[in-house]
Amino acid sequence: MASLYKTGILKDGTVVVLRAMTEDDRDKLRDFFNRVDENDLMFLRTDVRDPKVIDEWVKHIDYRRVFPLIAEVDGKIIGDATLHMRKVGWKRHLGNVRVVVAKEYQNKGLATLLVNELVDLAVEFGLEKLVAEIHLQAPAAIAVFKKAGFAAKAVFEDLVKDPSGKRGDLVVMVCDVQGRDRRA
Numbered sequence: 001m002a003s004l005y006k007t008g009i010l011k012d013g014t015v016v017v018l019r020a021m022t023e024d025d026r027d028k029l030r031d032f033f034n035r036v037d038e039n040d041l042m043f044l045r046t047d048v049r050d051p052k053v054i055d056e057w058v059k060h061i062d063y064r065r066v067f068p069l070i071a072e073v074d075g076k077i078i079g080d081a082t083l084h085m086r087k088v089g090w091k092r093h094l095g096n097v098r099v100v101v102a103k104e105y106q107n108k109g110l111a112t113l114l115v116n117e118l119v120d121l122a123v124e125f126g127l128e129k130l131v132a133e134i135h136l137q138a139p140a141a142i143a144v145f146k147k148a149g150f151a152a153k154a155v156f157e158d159l160v161k162d163p164s165g166k167r168g169d170l171v172v173m174v175c176d177v178q179g180r181d182r183r184a
């Protein structure tokens with residue numbers, strides 16, 4: 001899987017490289033997360049602006065636990081999508097998907113490329129369902145996951161907080177991938 005290396009074309013014609021993150025990406029990832037808007041990082045569970053967090057990620061890559069897919073243009077990371085899996089337990093057939101795209105590359109189809117690629121990977125990994133947790137007031141994110149085949153299954157009102165402390169609703173979207181064929 002680490003050999004995953006593809007190109008994709010954005011709506012404006014920009015050619016992007018999609019590939020698995022490797023341990024050599026530490027500095028590029030630090031640079032990427034420092035460029036991403038703070039509000040666009042609120043759904044993450046770790047402080048990706050802390051260099052130690054990135055150090056830990058690149059030191060402990062295990063593609064069967066977390067598959068980190070990055071998008072690059074001219075050697076610069078412009079998007080990151082991750083597929084999180086569990087090897088044991090009652091969620092071992094599930095994957096969680098997260099995606100973030102740099103502001104200047106948003107609305108060009110990049111997240112759609114990344115999420116579709118993770119759906120294909122989930123099929124290869126033999127997963128059955130994918131789950132995404134999204135702020136209800138994030139229409140672009142909801143649109144991306146809908147296009148990839150996810151459907152809203154539950155809304156938790158007033159559950160999450162943005163960086164300013166304002167509460168919001170969380171929508172859980174699920175995509176059935178069991179028995180699916182990879183896209184051509």
Ligand SMILES: CC(C)(COP(=O)(O)OP(=O)(O)OC[C@H]1O[C@@H](n2cnc3c(N)ncnc32)[C@H](O)[C@@H]1OP(=O)(O)O)[C@@H](O)C(=O)NCCC(=O)NCCS
Pocket residue numbers: 039040041043097098099100101102105106107108109110111112113132133134135138139140141142143144147
């Ligand atoms: C969500 C996010 C990843 C989308 O990335 P992106 O590369 O801009 O996404 P895409 O360009 O592939 O698709 C965006 C879609 O949203 C649609 N969209 C954008 N703003 C919208 C709005 N206000 N209302 C409805 N749809 C909207 C676009 O039209 C596009 O759909 P289309 O291609 O059918 O026209 C990006 O906004 C981001 O990084 N947000 C912060 C992180 C986040 O919320 N992640 C989701 C939690 S896992």
